[in-house]
Amino acid sequence: MLKLTNLYACYGAVDVLKDVSIEVNEGEFVAIVGPNGAGKTTLFKAISGLVTPSRGNVYFAEHNLLKVSPHQRAHLGIAHVPEGRQVFPSLTILENLALGASTASGQRDWNDNLEKIFSWFPVLKIRQHQRAGSLSGGEQQMLAIGRGIAASPRLLLLDEPSMGLSPLIADEISERLVEIHRSSKLSVLLVEQRVAEALHYANRGYVLETGRVVLSGSQASLQQDDRIRQVYLGM
Amino acid sequence: MDVVQYIENFLQSFAAGILTGVIYGLMCVGLTVIFGVMRVINFAQGEFMMLGMYFTYFMFSWLGGYPFFDGLYFPFVLALLAGPVLFGVGNLVHRGLLQKVTGQNASRLEGGGHYAQLVLTFGLALVLQNGGLWLFGSTLVSVPSELSYSAWEMGPLYQDRIIIFINQNQSIAALLALAVVLVFARYMARSRLGKSLRAAADNPEAAVYMGIDVSRAHRIAFGFGVGITAIGGGLLASNAPFQPYIGTDYVIIMYAGVVMGGLGSIRGAFLGGLSIGILQQVSASFLPNQLQNTMIFTCFLLTILLRPQGLFGLRERVA
Ligand SMILES: Nc1ncnc2c1ncn2[C@@H]1O[C@H](COP(=O)(O)OP(=O)(O)O)[C@@H](O)[C@H]1O
Ligand SMILES: [Mg+2]
Numbered sequence: 001m002l003k004l005t006n007l008y009a010c011y012g013a014v015d016v017l018k019d020v021s022i023e024v025n026e027g028e029f030v031a032i033v034g035p036n037g038a039g040k041t042t043l044f045k046a047i048s049g050l051v052t053p054s055r056g057n058v059y060f061a062e063h064n065l066l067k068v069s070p071h072q073r074a075h076l077g078i079a080h081v082p083e084g085r086q087v088f089p090s091l092t093i094l095e096n097l098a099l100g101a102s103t104a105s106g107q108r109d110w111n112d113n114l115e116k117i118f119s120w121f122p123v124l125k126i127r128q129h130q131r132a133g134s135l136s137g138g139e140q141q142m143l144a145i146g147r148g149i150a151a152s153p154r155l156l157l158l159d160e161p162s163m164g165l166s167p168l169i170a171d172e173i174s175e176r177l178v179e180i181h182r183s184s185k186l187s188v189l190l191v192e193q194r195v196a197e198a199l200h201y202a203n204r205g206y207v208l209e210t211g212r213v214v215l216s217g218s219q220a221s222l223q224q225d226d227r228i229r230q231v232y233l234g235m
Numbered sequence: 236m237d238v239v240q241y242i243e244n245f246l247q248s249f250a251a252g253i254l255t256g257v258i259y260g261l262m263c264v265g266l267t268v269i270f271g272v273m274r275v276i277n278f279a280q281g282e283f284m285m286l287g288m289y290f291t292y293f294m295f296s297w298l299g300g301y302p303f304f305d306g307l308y309f310p311f312v313l314a315l316l317a318g319p320v321l322f323g324v325g326n327l328v329h330r331g332l333l334q335k336v337t338g339q340n341a342s343r344l345e346g347g348g349h350y351a352q353l354v355l356t357f358g359l360a361l362v363l364q365n366g367g368l369w370l371f372g373s374t375l376v377s378v379p380s381e382l383s384y385s386a387w388e389m390g391p392l393y394q395d396r397i398i399i400f401i402n403q404n405q406s407i408a409a410l411l412a413l414a415v416v417l418v419f420a421r422y423m424a425r426s427r428l429g430k431s432l433r434a435a436a437d438n439p440e441a442a443v444y445m446g447i448d449v450s451r452a453h454r455i456a457f458g459f460g461v462g463i464t465a466i467g468g469g470l471l472a473s474n475a476p477f478q479p480y481i482g483t484d485y486v487i488i489m490y491a492g493v494v495m496g497g498l499g500s501i502r503g504a505f506l507g508g509l510s511i512g513i514l515q516q517v518s519a520s521f522l523p524n525q526l527q528n529t530m531i532f533t534c535f536l537l538t539i540l541l542r543p544q545g546l547f548g549l550r551e552r553v554a
Contacts (some may be wrong), residue, residue, distance in 0.1 A: 048444060050443065069448075069449045069451065070442050071442075072442075072446070074444060074445060080444040082441060086438050086440065086444075087438075088433070088434045088438055088442075089438075089443070090433065090436075090437050091430065091433055091434065091437065095430055095433075098427075098430060099430060099434050099442075099445045099447070100445060102431070102445050102446045102447060103446055137294060139301070147445070149534045151445075151446070225339040225386070235516065
């Protein structure tokens, strides 16, 4: 459903993505792991249109995304939960969720989605009329995810949802993500630095280092790969 | 001057200050919407106010003689109408000019586009002033209003020694200005469009991820901002005579009000404008004429020094 082919992207003269090809199929949970500065966030921005690739193609379902303006991509069914959460701090939680539901499908499913989001993240229900800026980091992450779900997307992009959170809260959020993936027909593309956890949940994974895909494969093959075990899993 | 007369003077100028201040407040709201959503300092805001004044003036000169349009309240209708008309003008100005140096396009420019924005809006102000001079002439004009000569009397108070006159024309203008502010604030708070404008103000990148067309949000915000300020201009058009350069006097007042109130919040901008109106009128009756604006800027500087977030700087933002 999502297909990136031989993608290049740069900031100024610096190439950040080099010949990246990645695919996510209907209903899959795919992880991208890699060190800081590898280009993972840039890759997501290329999918969402905030970064324009210098070469290569991005397809989503039957659409050539490079011909779709950035804000329209959300309406095609891509929900981007960005790095650092980026909730709207001066808006209430409910307003944040309502903005997530700007898409036609989000409008249609609003009541169902809200009920689901509140059942996954009860704290959002309790605080629904508070400003998002008053939430803790973990709560903001839950809101950012809820805001993505509220769009009724076909593909959920998650950029380091555990960043800056305590392991306990990060685990809780990971469990919810698996639950969300299981109970809806969503495809999920997850960027994580917590490699062991990411590979535990994902069906497939890619390893991105300095802008290149250096390794890819199924969950089992990556978990057993010697290099991954040494570099990322510390075994 | 004895004390009672002093008090009477004070109350009289305070009342006049509230009436003018509410209109300044309205104009400040227009400015703050643009700043809040687009992060653009619009130097041409005073000229859009001037266009609102001339719109009201010319429409009244054109239609005011005809039956049905000759009512006492027709200038107020025209002032309100200046809003949607200047909304349209603002839309076009954004599409043709500002869009090139704001939003997504800004990141490609030096200094995040701010230099280009300053030059552009400053240039726009000059073009509108000189264009106005060419089209409208330099003669002072104003919208004639019978109501300007009528006042309601408050009082007599305090053993019949104090009477305060409330100008009817200014009162109606102030009530309309207040109504526009309240309706607009509510619209921004409640409507879907208002929410998406606030989202674009809070975080334009995340707004794109929500499927919001940020460029369109900017266009609408600019239209709103310009239209709201133009209504303020229209409401002032029967107050005092004006010419095409009047915007320069007012843009300073608007900026002082917006900064004093706390950048980016509707309530702050309104209260900031209101404070400036009161300061201006009160100091007018107690200080020599040439010190009037000095008073405003003294208070302005004190605010900046003592409360940089503005007098009413609240956490809530615009927009
Ligand atoms: N806006 C930017 N301008 C210039 N360089 C950038 C910008 N954003 C990221 N980079 C650089 O691009 C590289 C990849 O960054 P990023 O995509 O954020 O990596 P990751 O998400 O994997 O940590 C890094 O070297 C980073 O310094
Ligand atoms: Mg990143």
